Amino acid sequence: MSQSNQATRIICNNLELADQLRQLLAPIAPDCEVLSTPDNCSAVPLCRWLGETQLGSAGQVQAALLDATEVLAQTRHAFKSRELGLLRRRLVALLDKLSEDPQ
Numbered sequence: 001m002s003q004s005n006q007a008t009r010i011i012c013n014n015l016e017l018a019d020q021l022r023q024l025l026a027p028i029a030p031d032c033e034v035l036s037t038p039d040n041c042s043a044v045p046l047c048r049w050l051g052e053t054q055l056g057s058a059g060q061v062q063a064a065l066l067d068a069t070e071v072l073a074q075t076r077h078a079f080k081s082r083e084l085g086l087l088r089r090r091l092v093a094l095l096d097k098l099s100e101d102p103q
Contacts, residue, residue, distance in 0.1 A: 008032045058098070065095045 010025075010032065012018040018036035025032045072088035
């Protein structure tokens with residue numbers, strides 16, 4: 001899985017509390033995201049908090065790519081195939097590219 005999707009995220013539906021959490025966490029965990037609305041998430045196309053029904057077609061493609069790469073990574077010892085390993089790497093690279101340039 002790509003490093004860009006590894007941010008720590010805290011979901012808080014209380015807007016006032018979310019603002020307080022952001023202020024408290026900023027100096028000690030600057031990479032932590034406090035989500036009070038779906039728009040706050042840097043990984044909106046992949047955010048499981050939103051659910052698949054709210055994903056557009058690009059988000060569904062990215063979610064499917066993420067799922068495929070996770071399955072390939074989890075089963076790499078069961079299927080020792082160089083081709084599957086290369087496929088996984090290509091899919092991860094594509095996922096990274098799509099995550100950097102959402103359109």
